[in-house]
Amino acid sequence: MDRIAQALQSGDPRPLQPADALTLLDRATRLAVQLQTRQTGIVANIYRGGETLDLSLNHTTSSATITPIATMPSASVMVAPFILSDNNSGMAALSEVQTGRGLAYGADVLNWMANGTRETQHAPLFRRAFTWLMRGDANAALPASISFGTAGYTAATVKKYIATTGKQGQEVACDIANVANTCWQQADLLVFGAGVKADPGLTALVGKYLAAGKAVIYMHNNWTESAGGRQVLVAMGMTLGGYPGNYFAGAAGVSVSQARTSAQSVAQSDQIGNLPNVLRMLANDSLVYDFSTDRAPTAPIDKIHNDLAGFDGRGDAVFGSADTELYRLLVLWADLWRPNIEYGRGLSKTGSSAAFLRAYASDSWTHYSRSATTVSPKGQGDYMPAxxxxxxxxxxxxxxxxxxxxxxxxxxxxxxxxxxxxxxxxxxxxxxxxxxxxxxxxxxxxxxxxxxxxxxxxxxxxxxxxxxxxxxxxxxxxxxxxxxxxxxxxxxxxxxxxxxxxxxxxxxxxxxxAPSDTEIAEASAALLRKDFGWVTGKFVGGEFQQSMKYSSGITDPRAWIVGGIKGILFDSNHIANGYSNMPLSANVKTTCDSLGWICDGPLHRAPGVQHFVGWIATCGYLCSGNPSDGFAGIGPGWGWAHELGHNTVQRVMHMDFGSGRGCVTECDNNNLAVAQTLWAYAVQGIDQNAGRTDHVLLYQHIQANRATSLSGEALRSDMETRFWGGSASAKMAFWMQLSFLYTKERLGQAQPTVATALEYHNLLTKGDRLVAKAWDAANPGKYGMGRFADNKISNEDLLFVLSSKIIGKDLRKIFAMYGLPVSQKALDSVADLKLPVAERSFYAIAAGKSNRLATGQWVNVEGLVPAYPF
Incomplete structure (x- = not known):
């Protein structure tokens, strides 16, 4: 066996020599042309008959898409879109698998054709497709008798359709979906519907039918999922669209207009496209092309890239299979070129065209499910050092x-x-x-x-x-x-x-x-060596991956990871969110016990994992999502706390009163960033972003509201418009004012501390989860909701009743002072608790000193609002 044949079988490129690269490209080019000719020829055979065909078709939204799994077929497997909708969604597909043929529609078109009930104009084209399926040539004559078996489909419908062709259908009594059946050999045609039962061996069974030269049909009759149908389609090289199918699709996604021509339909089925020309470009050492203005040559490369992703994702072998020669040739060529790549250093769309296109193709044509590949000895750019x-x-x-x-x-x-x-x-x-x-x-x-x-x-x-x-x-x-x-x-x-x-x-x-000192020391040493491109970390509720580019300034890894990322970024968030990985403080435990709340255990587990990537941002400088990524290293600071807040903020912090008023996205999550700034100051003395929480502005809103001489609901409504429609920095101060009130009324402290202030948030978010997950219908007053029949409650009402329970005072005057539109049912629920009504007061802190709680003082605002003391 020569070295290329050996590599094509094993997937190991190491025996190959640089001179083999041109041979691989030449073979791949000839094969791509062969496949293109064969693919378009088969589709053209169906579309271009001796008659004029009406190509219009409407599946309606009670259907699903049918598309090829691999958009670039191999030598022995031909899968092509047979009918694409006006917006290029797959309506039907056909395939050749070894000597067998397959046809699938995303709607039950066979039934429509058998009974003449719908889309009758499609009958001539369907007849040609059916003839090709049975004979391999749409112009051939059908046999006088066609034997068939069905699974998940009505046999009478198949027999009726065959009769419309002037031929006789003979049903074979056979359970063709049973992997143990031996009667399938008697059938010429095997028809599956969406009702076929799923079975681990079904895909292999249908593959066996096709390998034996059988004709296979699949009809999907609605928009719902069919696990068995999906297994049948995989054997045919096709896939079913995801749930809920075409239920929400527009007309262009489920229909073909009458303007479509046969030539257009054949062109749509060409999945090879410009690949042969691109392969010729890759072989050209003297290539000149302006990639800065035209990326078209990379499109066929991307198609192969996506196909290979499908192989890896399904766990399908590319090497060792007779049906994948095109992919194998291209993957091996990519292996041969890869050692020539040097990222950066002039590799650019405006530099050598040949080097650029070859690097792009080599990067794209990767296959991970094997035991050998090649590397660039100069490293992988800023992703991985040599x-x-x-x-x-x-x-x-x-x-x-x-x-x-x-x-x-x-x-x-x-x-x-x-x-x-x-x-x-x-x-x-x-x-x-x-x-x-x-x-x-x-x-x-x-x-x-x-x-x-x-x-x-x-x-x-x-x-x-x-x-x-x-x-x-x-x-x-x-x-x-x-x-x-x-x-x-x-x-x-x-x-x-x-x-x-x-x-x-x-x-x-x-x-x-917790990791041992030895484990931390070992990881720290690896970080300082910088011989690997990345550092990663795992915490309860969070993980991160950071490039060494943003780790170069770290001189004390233990302090960075233990004291900073865990001790400040994640711990502050988890304290404020009441997650059970953080121990209960004595005050929180006492309060929970007195209220009869379950405040620890699995109910309060961190609900999900937030991932961070410090390397490249998908958008802006730091970009939300999961993973959230940015052009910065991970660490304690407003930005990452803000992003962590996005994916962990609970509904009790989300206030939306309409008309642009409330504390919604970019405000609610920042309450958790505020918690971090406080915690960083308390733990490490880091005083950052202290001006973002504007207690002075909040106080000015109260002063302006009182100066209106309004009263009752009019006064509250004015404050809602004035305050909740204004700056987020004052809204963040509101949340802290509630926490300060907790330390004063529940704990009797003259001045709040960071630890005790965050206890309020800890209890509030625990209460939020308890209402959602541990609702006590027999005792709704446990959470302050005695007048509510169930746990369906607005966010502002939930904040009011939980805060009243936590603080131990009826907060109606406080919430009215801040303009929250609390319902009468919530007010009555708290009144039933017979708590003393809290007097209006405000903890004043000088501008820019919101982290320095010991510098503030309480101000009585029950009557006239005095001047701000700072």
Whole structure:
């Protein structure tokens, strides 16, 4: 066996020589042309008959899309969109799998044609498609008799349609969806509907039918999911659109207009497109092309890239399969070119056209489910330094990974070294859970079309499925921290893995038992060496991945990670959100006990994991989402606390009174950023962003409101407009004023402290969860909601009743002073508690000193509002 044939079978590019690159491109070009001719020829055979065909068709929204899984077919598998809607959504597709043929529609068109009930103009085209399915030529004559079997579909409909063609249909009594059946050989045609039962072996069974030369039809009759139908379609190289199908689609997504011509339909089916020309461009050392104004040549490269993502995502083998030669040729060519790439240093859309296009293609044509690949010896730009290629790997080890929630992604504390294979086996996991392995959890890597091609176009890998009790081998040319991609798990559980070939790097894990001093020291040393591109951290409710670019200034990793990211950023958020990973203070425990509230345990677990990436922002400077990313290192500071607040803020902090009034997004989450600034000052004496919380402005609103001489509801309404329609900095002060009131009325403190002020937020958010998850219908007054039949309550009412319970005073005068529109039902509920009514008061703090609580003083605003004392 020659070296190219050997590499095509094994997926190992190491035996290849640089001179083989042109041979691989030439073979791939000839194959792509062959596939294009074959694909468009088959579709043209159906569309271009001797008659004029009406191509219009309307599936209506009670349908689903049908599309090829692989938009770039291989030598032995031909999958093409047969009918695309006016907005290019898949309505029907056809395929050739070895000697068999398949046809699928996203609506039950076979039934319409059999009964002549709908879309009768489509009958001639459907007849030609059916003839091609049975004979391989739409112009051929159908056999006089067609034997068929069905599963999840009505046999009488199939027989009736065959009769419309003038032929005789013979039903074979056979359960063709039963993997143990042997009667399928008697049928020429196998018809599946959306009602077919799912079975782990169904895809392989239908694949066997196609390999044996059978004709297979699938008809989807509604917009809902069909697990069995999806399995049938996979065998045909197709996929069903996700739930809820076309239910919300517009007319252009489910229909073909009468203006469509056969030539246009054939052109739409061409999935090869400009690939042959692009392959010729890759072979041209002297290529000149202006990629700064025209990116068209990268489109076919992207299609192959997306197909390979599908192979990895499904766990399908590219190498070792006879149906994937085009992909294998291109992946091996990418391997051969990769060692020539040097990111940055002149690699640019305005530099050498050949070098740019080759780097783009090599970066794109990656396949991770194998044991060998190549790397650029000069590193992977600012994603991974060249030094990472020399990091030692561990021969074999078993590790336990904490799983925070039912589905998500989590770092495992080991890395893939560029070009070195990693073998992973799941030893223990939650029953019914599923897992995949990938490198990095990032949203963006920038773009090669920026001025400098600074890193691989997509350095993070796709997720490769893992199977319980079975080893999976994974390799990446770019390296990166390894993450589990999981679903169906139990929050708080663990997964035990056996890993071969993984490497240690700077990873700090606080998600389970606290890391030992030795583990922290080992991770700190790796961070200071800077021989790997990334540092990662895990906490209860949060994870981060940070580039070494933003870690270069860290001289004390322990202080940065333990004291800063965990001790300030996450701890302050978790205290304010009342999560159970933070211990109850004595005051909180006493208050919870007195109220009969359950304030610890699994009910108050951090509800999800917020991921941060310090490298490149998807938008702006810091960008919200999960992961949230930015052009900055992770650390205590307003920005990251603000982003963490976005994904952890609870509804009790979200006030929306309409007409642009309230504390909504970009205000409610900032209450948690305020908590961090207070905590940072209390713990480390860091006094930052003290002017963002404007107690002075809030007091001025009170003064202006009282000066109107209004009273009752008119006074409250004026304050609602004045205050809740104004600056967010004053709204953040409002939340702190409630916390100060807690320290005064509940605890009897002359001045609040940071710790006691945050106890109010801790209790408030615990109460929010208790109302949502532990509603006590027999005793609604436990949460201050005695007049409510259930836990359906507005946010402002919830804030009022919970705050009254927590502070131990009826806060009606306080809430009216701040303009909140509290309902009569909420007022009456609190009145039933017979709490003393709190007098109006305000804790004044000088401008810019909102973190320095000891500098403030209480002001009585029950009557006339005096001048601000600072």
């Amino acid at each position: 030094a990472a290629q020399g990091i030692p790997v561990i021969a074999e080890e078993e590790i336990v990974v904490s799983i925070a929630q039912s589905a998500g992604k989590t770092a495992i504390g080991r890395a893939a070294v560029p070009g070195k294979p990693v073998t992973v086996e799941i030893l223990e996991a939650t029953e019914g859970s599923s897992y995949g392995m990938q490198t990095s959890h990032i949203r963006t890597a920038g773009s090669p079309f920026e001025d400098m091609y600074a890193r691989p176009r997509r350095p993070q890998s796709f997720a490769v499925p893992l199977k319980l009790g079975r080893s999976s081998t994974f390799v990446t040319p770019f390296g990166g921290p390894l993450f589990l991609n999981y679903s169906g798990a139990t929050g708080g559980s663990t997964v035990k893995l056996r890993i071969k070939g993984g490497a240690k790097y700077a990873h700090f894990d606080f998600s389970g038992a």
